[in-house]
Amino acid sequence: MKDAIVIDFRSDTLTKPCSEMIKVMTEAEVGDDVYGEDPSVSRLERIASEMMGKEDALFVPSGTQSNLLALLTHCGRGDEYIAGQAAHLYRYEGGGAAVLGGIQPQPISFEADSTLDLNSVKSVIKPDDSHFARTKLLCLENTQAGQVLSLDYLKAAHQFTVDHTLGLHLDGARVFNAAVKLNVHVSEITQYFDTVSVCLSKGLGAPVGSVLCGGQPFIKEARRWRKVLGGGMRQAGILAAAGIFGLTHNVERLAEDHDNAAYLAQALSEIEALSVEFSPEQTNMVFISMDEGCVESLNNTMLAKGIQIAAEPRTRLVIHKDISKSDIDTAIDVFKAFFKGV
Numbered sequence: 067m068k069d070a071i072v073i074d075f076r077s078d079t080l081t082k083p084c085s086e087m088i089k090v091m092t093e094a095e096v097g098d099d100v101y102g103e104d105p106s107v108s109r110l111e112r113i114a115s116e117m118m119g120k121e122d123a124l125f126v127p128s129g130t131q132s133n134l135l136a137l138l139t140h141c142g143r144g145d146e147y148i149a150g151q152a153a154h155l156y157r158y159e160g161g162g163a164a165v166l167g168g169i170q171p172q173p174i175s176f177e178a179d180s181t182l183d184l185n186s187v188k189s190v191i192k193p194d195d196s197h198f199a200r201t202k203l204l205c206l207e208n209t210q211a212g213q214v215l216s217l218d219y220l221k222a223a224h225q226f227t228v229d230h231t232l233g234l235h236l237d238g239a240r241v242f243n244a245a246v247k248l249n250v251h252v253s254e255i256t257q258y259f260d261t262v263s264v265c266l267s268k269g270l271g272a273p274v275g276s277v278l279c280g281g282q283p284f285i286k287e288a289r290r291w292r293k294v295l296g297g298g299m300r301q302a303g304i305l306a307a308a309g310i311f312g313l314t315h316n317v318e319r320l321a322e323d324h325d326n327a328a329y330l331a332q333a334l335s336e337i338e339a340l341s342v343e344f345s346p347e348q349t350n351m352v353f354i355s356m357d358e359g360c361v362e363s364l365n366n367t368m369l370a371k372g373i374q375i376a377a378e379p380r381t382r383l384v385i386h387k388d389i390s391k392s393d394i395d396t397a398i399d400v401f402k403a404f405f406k407g408v
């Protein structure tokens with residue numbers, strides 16, 4: 067019989083709620099949130115908006131819905147948003163803004179440091195002419211592929227959007243990893259954005275949910291879209307309680323994940339058959355590239371040891387709270403033994 071998977075490097079979405087988190091969920095005070103009567107959801111929204119330095123916030127089932135609500139609220143039919151080619155809200159969300167909002171994406175490539183070059187952004191802004199969609203919004207991602215964007219860049223991007231009368235949205239699925247990496251309060255990052263989406267269900271360890279933060283009129287409109295999309299939830303305080311726990315207990319500890327990622331990257335870089343990417347901007351991800359011929363047998367070797375990595379020629383290893391330093395040592399030993407043999 068195959069051993070159970072005990073170490074899972076595929077994503078930080080795989081984190082499970084700890085027993086203390088489950089306890090606060092079972093004790094959460096609840097009501098009907100579509101009526102605005104769930105005290106735990108309201109509390110989560112207040113805590114999140116205060117942390118992000120925004121007027122208001124909205125609890126939603128997923129990061130995908132949070133980004134979609136932002137796009138539907140910033141842009142109307144025939145409008146356009148600019149985002150990275152590899153941006154989650156362009157590439158990995160089923161084209162939702164086009165499917166449901168008649169909103170056109172304008173993707174451009176990310177630079178190696180995960181920024182969007184502002185001159186490139188400028189070159190794709192459309193003139194006010196009936197041939198073109200109306201460019202309304204710039205979207206950044208932080209962290210992007212695990213890399214943190216500098217505050218100087220965010221400041222420049224903010225000024226750029228002011229100069230070009232664009233909105234600025236942050237897909238901050240992992241914005242707390244960014245804040246911990248820069249050793250700043252998260253609002254130092256979010257101050258530059260009109261709206262911010264944050265995942266509770268990744269490194270923060272909640273089972274479900276994201277929050278969209280922004281100005282009061284914006285969130286009021288997004289709340290309307292959330293209902294339209296079927297995202298209005300009833301006694302959702304059980305889930306919100308997990309989010310509150312994540313925001314209040316699991317932020318500082320992300321530094322441990324970053325240290326563990328650096329430790330893993332260092333050890334794997336000693337393996338000649340692997341090429342390891344780990345930039346100074348990196349937080350909790352290690353990218354490794356290997357010969358295509360190794361992929362299947364590496365996967366099988368790992369699985370036999372209870373380790374899940376979803377190997378590909380270029381593989382992302384994601385560190386999170388359910389992977390300890392000793393788990394990483396275990397994985398390093400398996401990697402080293404495997405590549406000694408090939």
Ligand SMILES: *Cc1c(COP(=O)(O)O)cnc(C)c1O
Binds near residue numbers: 127130155275
């Ligand atoms: C995971 C993720 C999302 C979407 O979150 P889901 O809850 O999986 O829908 C959005 N953006 C980024 C950058 C992500 O990593």
